[in-house]
Amino acid sequence: MSLTLSNVSRVVDGETWIDDVNLTLEPGSFNVLLGRTLSGKTTLMRLMAGLDRPTQGQILMNGVDVTGVPVRERNISMVYQQFINYPNMTVYDNIASPLRLAKMTTQEIDKLVRETAEMLRIDSYLDRLPLQLSGGQQQRTAMARALVKDSQIILFDEPLVNLDYKLREELRQELRALFKARNCIAVYATTEPNEALALAGNTAVLHEGKLLQFGETAEVYHRPKDIITAEMFSEPPINVVPGRVSETEVTFDDTVHFQLNSDLRPLEPGDYRFGVRASHIGLVPHSDDDLELPVRVDLAEISGSETFLHVHNPHFDLVLHLSGVHEYHVDQQIKVYFPTHKLYAFNESGRLVHAPAGLGGR
Amino acid sequence: MTKVENNKAWWLVMPVFLIVAFSAIIPLMTVVNYSVQDIFDPYTRYFVGTEWFKQVMTDSRLHDALIRQFIFSFTILAIEIPLGIGVALMMPTKGRGASLALILVAIPLLIPWNVVGTIWQIFGRADIGLFGAMMAKLGINYNYASEPMHAWLTVVLMDVWHWTPLVALLCYSGLRAIPEVYYQAARIDKASRWAVFRYIQLPKLTNVLIIGVLLRFMDSFMIYTEPFVLTGGGPGTSTTFLSQSLVQQAIGQFDLGPAAAFSLVYFLIILLVCWVFYTTIMNMQKDK
Numbered sequence: 001m002s003l004t005l006s007n008v009s010r011v012v013d014g015e016t017w018i019d020d021v022n023l024t025l026e027p028g029s030f031n032v033l034l035g036r037t038l039s040g041k042t043t044l045m046r047l048m049a050g051l052d053r054p055t056q057g058q059i060l061m062n063g064v065d066v067t068g069v070p071v072r073e074r075n076i077s078m079v080y081q082q083f084i085n086y087p088n089m090t091v092y093d094n095i096a097s098p099l100r101l102a103k104m105t106t107q108e109i110d111k112l113v114r115e116t117a118e119m120l121r122i123d124s125y126l127d128r129l130p131l132q133l134s135g136g137q138q139q140r141t142a143m144a145r146a147l148v149k150d151s152q153i154i155l156f157d158e159p160l161v162n163l164d165y166k167l168r169e170e171l172r173q174e175l176r177a178l179f180k181a182r183n184c185i186a187v188y189a190t191t192e193p194n195e196a197l198a199l200a201g202n203t204a205v206l207h208e209g210k211l212l213q214f215g216e217t218a219e220v221y222h223r224p225k226d227i228i229t230a231e232m233f234s235e236p237p238i239n240v241v242p243g244r245v246s247e248t249e250v251t252f253d254d255t256v257h258f259q260l261n262s263d264l265r266p267l268e269p270g271d272y273r274f275g276v277r278a279s280h281i282g283l284v285p286h287s288d289d290d291l292e293l294p295v296r297v298d299l300a301e302i303s304g305s306e307t308f309l310h311v312h313n314p315h316f317d318l319v320l321h322l323s324g325v326h327e328y329h330v331d332q333q334i335k336v337y338f339p340t341h342k343l344y345a346f347n348e349s350g351r352l353v354h355a356p357a358g359l360g361g362r
Numbered sequence: 363m364t365k366v367e368n369n370k371a372w373w374l375v376m377p378v379f380l381i382v383a384f385s386a387i388i389p390l391m392t393v394v395n396y397s398v399q400d401i402f403d404p405y406t407r408y409f410v411g412t413e414w415f416k417q418v419m420t421d422s423r424l425h426d427a428l429i430r431q432f433i434f435s436f437t438i439l440a441i442e443i444p445l446g447i448g449v450a451l452m453m454p455t456k457g458r459g460a461s462l463a464l465i466l467v468a469i470p471l472l473i474p475w476n477v478v479g480t481i482w483q484i485f486g487r488a489d490i491g492l493f494g495a496m497m498a499k500l501g502i503n504y505n506y507a508s509e510p511m512h513a514w515l516t517v518v519l520m521d522v523w524h525w526t527p528l529v530a531l532l533c534y535s536g537l538r539a540i541p542e543v544y545y546q547a548a549r550i551d552k553a554s555r556w557a558v559f560r561y562i563q564l565p566k567l568t569n570v571l572i573i574g575v576l577l578r579f580m581d582s583f584m585i586y587t588e589p590f591v592l593t594g595g596g597p598g599t600s601t602t603f604l605s606q607s608l609v610q611q612a613i614g615q616f617d618l619g620p621a622a623a624f625s626l627v628y629f630l631i632i633l634l635v636c637w638v639f640y641t642t643i644m645n646m647q648k649d650k
Contacts, residue, residue, distance in 0.1 A: 051546060072552050084547045088565040101552050145551075 001027045001062055001152045003048060003185050008057035010043055017043045018054070019209040025185045030176070030201030032217065033189040034233060040209040041189035045155045048187060050074045061152070077146035078155040081162060083138035085130040091117070091141050092126040098149040116148040119178060136167040147178065156188040160195075172198055193235045197221060205229050227350040230275050236308055236319045238275045238344070245269050250340075253315040258291050258340050267345060267354060275344035278308070278321035282337045290337040293318075297328040311336065396622030414623035424624065426599065427607040428631075434603060435582045438521045442578055443571065445522065446529025451559070453534055464534075467527045475524075479591025482520040486592075506593060510600035513593045517601050520588055525581070529574045536570035537563060572643050576636060583632055604628055 003025045010018040018040050025031050033041045046052045047059065050071040059067045066074065077098075085094045092113055099109045117123040120140040122133075130138050139159060146154055156175075160168040176199055179186050190196055196203045196217055203221075204214040212229040213220050224230035231237040243252045245267045251257040252274075260267075285292070295311035295318065302308075302325050309320040309328065320336060328334065345354035397414055401407045418424060453463045473481070486506050488494040497504035506516040540562065548558045586605040589595065595602035595610075602610075608628065612621035 049550065051549065071549050076550060078547065078550050080543045080547065082541060082543055084541075084543055086561045086565075089561060097553075098551050 001183070001185065003153060004058075004060040004063075005044075005047070006058045006060065008047060008054045008059065010047060010052065011055045017209050018047065020057070021211045023204060023211060023214055025187065025202075027185060028183045030179050030186045030199065031188065032196040032199050032201060032203045033187060033206055034191075034193060034196045034203050035189075035206030036191055036232070038208075039206040041206055042157055043209075044206065045078070045157055045187060045189060048153060049076050049078060049155055074153075075149075075151050076153040076155065077149060077151040078157065079139075079142050079146045079159045081158045083130070083135060083142055083162070085138060085141050085145070087130060090127055090129060091122060091133070091144075094130065094141055095126075095144045095148050098145060102149065112148055113144075116144045119147070120144045120174070136163055136171065139163060139171070143175070151184055153185045153187065156186070158189050158191065161191075169198075176200070193221075193233050196233070203233070205232050207232055223352065223355045224344075225352055227273065227275065227346050230344060230346075230352075234277055236278045236321060238277050239281070239316075239318050240346075241274045241276070241316045241318075242271070243274050244271050245345075250274075256291065256293060256313070256315075258289075261289060261340055263341055263356060264343065264345065264354065271348055272353070273346045273348070273350070275346060276318075276339065276342060278319045280339045280342045281318060281320045282339075283320075283322065283326075283334070285337040286339065287341065289340045291340055293336050293338050295334060295336055297330060297332045297334060299330070300326060300328045302327075393622045393625050396618050397626055398623075399619055401618045410619065414620045415627070417620055418624045418627055421620075423599070424604075424607060427602055427604050430600075430602070431583060431604045434518070434521075434585070435579055437518055438525070438582050439575060439578055441518070441522050442526045442529050443575060446526050446574065447533050447567070447571075449526065449530040450533035450537055451563070453530070455538070464531075467530050467534075470524050470527050471531075473524075475587035476591050478520065478524050479588040482516060482523075482588070483592050486516050508597055510597055513597060513601050517589050517592060520592065521582065521585070524588070525578060529578065532570045532574045533567055536567045540566050568647065572640075575643075576639060579639060580632060580636060583635070 005021050005023045008018060008021045008023075009016065021044065033044060035041050043052070047054050050059075050066070050069055050073075054067065057067075058065055061074075085091075086097065089097065095113045095116060096109050099112060104112075113126075114123060117126055120143055122137055122140045122144060125133055125137060125141075130141055133141065139162075143159070160171055163171065172195065175188075186201075188199060190199075200217050202215060203217040205212040205220060205224075207228055212232065213225045220229070221233055224233055227238075227240060231240075241252055243250055245251075245260065245264065246269050247260075249257050249259050250264060282290070293313060295313045298310040298312055298317070300307055300309050305324060307320075307322045307324065307326040309322055309326065311318050311320065311334070318336070342356045343354075344352060344356065347353050398409060398411060399407045400410045400413075449467065453467065454460045470478070485491045485493045486504070488498045488504060494504060504512055506512045544562050545558065548562060553561070584605055585603055586609070589601050589603060590606060593601045595606045605628075608621055608624055611617050611624065
């Protein structure tokens with residue numbers, strides 16, 4: 001069962017919500033839709049589900065046009081950000097509800113409900129009402145409802161955002177494992193690049209209703225097609241520094257330059273924008289090639305056991321992603337080390353022309 | 363350590379004392395006072411103990427009014443609650459239609475009660491009233507001034523017209539509070555319209571419905587103005603409800619003592635019924 005979106009657009013009140021998306025999802029695949037709020041993730045899912053009709057374009061299932069087929073006649077499931085369960089039905093009845101509508105026998109229903117509940121580890125709460133459960137258990141119930149029937153497509157619309165961090169990690173792991181054995185198409189929307197990386201599978205990067213790039217998650221991460229994709233798929237966003245490549249060296253500004261290394265040698269001389277991931281810049285040099293850069297601190301943002309260090313030099317700003325807690329005061333003068341071997345190079349129109357080797361991917 | 367004497371605090375609680383005294387305690391105690399005395403004129407009164415209460419308990423006129431009152435309240439609840447839910451479900455949710463529907467539904471609530479009585483009095487007249495004339499055209503000899511059943515029908519109809527909008531508005535707000543994704547999830551589950559109502563909308567409406575039932579019960583149990591204007595309690599005593607018998611007794615016959623005793627019993631009945639309602643509904647919710 002494959003799902004194909006072909007030149008799909010959706011325009012609402014003159015505003016383009018989805019702009020000419022082409023996408024094919026293979027059976028048994030796990031697909032992440034990555035994009036910020038309002039990038040069109042939910043709209044795209046609603047189109048896939050048949051809840052809305054595209055303004056233009058076609059939606060094909062196994063090559064059959066299903067564009068006009070309403071959701072009631074399709075076989076899909078959806079899990080939402082909110083924990084959507086029938087409030088006055090027990091967990092058991094909630095999970096059983098899609099099966100009852102499908103007119104299955106009581107024994108079949110019972111078997112499936114118990115299996116699914118066990119899989120999601122809510123089998124000891126079957127007699128409770130959803131509101132008597134914790135948020136995580138409520139969402140497990142909603143997931144069980146989605147998983148219990150044999151759907152062709154299962155859509156997850158940011159299902160874990162309302163859960164706490166630990167629970168989120170746990171459920172994410174389980175979810176991934178659950179789908180290994182299934183032959184349906186899973187689509188999972190998230191705003192967090194890290195979640196996309198953790199879920200692996202394929203990733204589609206969305207931005208302002210456009211599909212920027214679709215491919216294997218690691219491949220998209222390591223070889224983003226352009227600057228926007230790279231920015232969308234990194235948290236904090238990848239640093240972008242304008243620079244010039246000459247016959248012999250790379251110049252960021254009058255004071256910062258380094259010898260053209262083997263990595264960057266294939267680049268034609270000219271102006272480029274160089275991308276460097278926040279986690280690749282260090283406070284200590286990792287190799288002899290690292291470029292020492294005197295900068296001033298703007299802000300040290302401490303999040304958990306990590307620090308986002310915002311710094312600037314007279315020509316550009318940088319963000320460093322450091323593990324551990326580091327405290328700096330504003331305007332403090334420090335030195336950071338810029339990895340000249342881990343640079344992405346984008347041409348002036350923003351297309352990727354060089355990705356660092358040896359970071360994984362192709 | 364010496365105790366600090368500060369009498370200023372009295373000034374801070376005084377306003378509350380005064381308001382509560384004048385709004386609740388003094389009027390209530392006056393009624394209690396009346397209920398145990400036989401009053402001939404402001405200077406001639408005798409203490410009679412529980413005599414008026416005994417009289418109220420055995421007065422068949424009041425019993426009849428009480429039964430009529432219960433029948434009335436349960437009738438209008440049985441009509442207004444389902445009808446209000448129905449209206450709320452049919453009201454448009456978006457666009458200009460939504461505000462227009464809200465205004466149209468709310469209009470009856472804005473009309474003063476005695477005006478409502480007058481409107482229906484004219485509306486039901488066979489000679490000049492739209493409703494009365496229509497009934498006459500249909501060959502029904504409709505006359506609310508002489509036929510007890512017709513008077514009843516008119517009073518019930520009037521109350522339904524006047525107060526169903528309240529239930530509808532309460533339910534409407536309750537329905538608006540249900541997130542869109544619930545309906546979306548139901549569509550994905552292939553749930554029927556009835557299932558959506560039974561398993562999503564009704565459970566989410568329970569709380570506003572409790573308020574609606576309580577409000578409508580209390581209000582209908584105290585109904586006075588509209589039937590007074592419409593039928594004057596007649597024909598005979600067929601639409602004389604509790605508050606009207608009370609007024610007849612207190613003002614019409616100037617039987618202050620029995621009327622006071624009756625007021626207290628009336629008050630206790632309302633309190634009791636509301637309490638029973640509330641506890642039953644709360645227990646029903648807990649059991650679920």
